Amino acid sequence: MHSYSSKTFIYSIPGDLHLIARLRLKTPLEFRDYFDESENLAKEVLEADEFYMQHGRRAVRHEALERMKKIALQIRNAARTGKKVVNKENNGEAEVCAYRILHLKAEMFSEPDRSRGVSMLKNVSEGGKSKAALSKEKHTVWQNLADEYWQKRPKAKIRQVAEKISIETGDKFNTIRLVIKKNKETAEA
DSSP states (O other), rough: OOOOOOOOOOOHHHTTTTOOOOOOOOHHHHHHHHHHHHHHHHHHHHHHHHHSSSSSSSSSOOHHHHHHHHHHHHHHHHHHHHHHHHHTOHHEEEEEEHHHHHHHHHHHHHHHHHHHHHHHHHHHHHHHHHHHHHHHHHHHHHHHHHHHHHHHHOOOHHHHHHHHHHHHHOOHHHHHHHHOOHHHHHHHH
């Protein structure tokens, strides 16, 4: 029997990450440290089976984690490229790689919120559609009851019929009154 251990990674986002402020990297050593740190972060994300953005938050959904891993690959590649460029003493290209990494980090760490937002919109949409379907069914039942009542009493007012249906079904009188319509042909038949 095998026991699989899943690697959990907990990460707290630095407060200024989303501001994408000016990088304060000047010396080749600072660039190298930044690229090393970024490559290590990418490695941790790529190896993670479960990912928690901060303590106390829920785990990142699997689909979002997979997209984050794709971005982590790009970060790792940019960090490796940046290290090669620093070794050639090309600070302009190193700065381009550093900014690319900074933007990729911002994209990667906003992914769980984006994913959660998409999920919420989907759930709200599906919930709204099912609620609308239930309401439509209820309205059809009320209208059928109203039509039956008007066949027996064609001169009955909407208010009277709504009260009768409300007592019979237990639904709100006002809502029923607004939904049902008196069909003259049905009432006269």
